[in-house]
Amino acid sequence: MKTEAVELLLNGALRRITNTDLHSNTYLLADAQQSGSCVVVDPGLDHERVAETIADSGWTPTAILCTHGHFDHVGGTAVLQQRYGIPVYLRSADLKLAKLSNFMMAAFKLKARIALPEFTLLPDDGAVVEVIGRRFTFHALPGHTPGSAGIAVDGLLFSGDSLYARRTALSKLPGEDHDQLRASLRQLFGWIAGDVLVLPGHGGTATIDEIHAGNEALRAFMSAAMPA
Template sequence: MSKSVVETLLGGALKRITNHELHSNTYLLADPQQSGACVVVDPGLDRERVEAAIADSGWTPMAVLCTHGHFDHVGSTAALQERFGVPVYLRAQDQKTAKLSNFLMAAFKIKARIALPEFTLLADDGASVDVAGRHFTFHALPGHTPGSAGIEVDGLLFSGDSLYARRTALSKLPGEDHDQLRASLKALFAWIPGDTLVLPGHGGTATIDQIHAGNEELRAFMAAAVPA
């Protein structure tokens, strides 16, 4: 499998898979104790590519974590749940978004259709999951979708489509609220350490400090006036 498809980060503990459809990122994060367990974050539409990366890693998934419910981030969840018998975590506010997956795929002229897993729904901001030797916290980041989350773990933030390294993730998809997203990011930036490594749903990685310094599109978005 080429490096353009799977990239190894953090000394081998993290693998990023680039899905073909919409170039979304799927991540595998291994147990720090090297038990062979891992979690899968945002498994996209390329099920075979994701499963091949898991097989190549030699790790065994213990859970699937979803930053939000868009089809390019939950596309392989049902297949992984069936194959590995694992829970799939999603903030409850995004269950409706996930249920719109096949409708949105048709709107994007994507011929494939997906099944959805039995989600384990997280109702509260700051809900946490302990799995594969790590403590994951789901911080509410509504705006891109109503139930978007930033999943924080060990100096990392899986940010989904709420925060990118070098641009913004603005669109006109159902449920997106730019003013709410701006407020969510402002609240996030108020507490998150600058050396936190952001792992976005699309594109490359960067620390919070690097994003502040180099993401001009995001700076312009954050500076925009909120309508009265």
């Protein structure tokens, strides 16, 4: 594992909240200078639990970063934006999907409904957001959704629902394209270092090397033939 990632874990600069509905992960990452600011990655539907963790940390959010536009990853964005007056970053290709959040929540038989924030929309691959003394690069990973991204920073990769540690990120949700996801992951695996720590949208963490070695379901998915 990269030294940067080890330091983030050891000094308590990284926190994970597992939301009650659909068990999606929300992450807090503190600033590099330890001045008390942080970013929030993928605030889910359990915004009260997220807010409690923020209060417990003593940090003040300065930005929200979204790996993709599904409701269980953007559900808490509007509440946090209103409370802290901060930007919410999302790749533009997923705006349409985010606007379908309440429709999809009804389809999942969830009683709650959400408001959407004012998104700051990011362009295609390579968009960079510099906040809290860190440089966050949004690498396009279309497939799970058209605008899915892997957000890379300091030896970490917030992978959303494009890459999990111990299983595959497959579903039958609107806009998902398994062939495109396979191509996106092959491209990712072509350049990313094996010691990068992956922080998925659901489930536990693992390094890229650990995923290659132990994720048999992903290995089977990746070995499937691409369309001619």
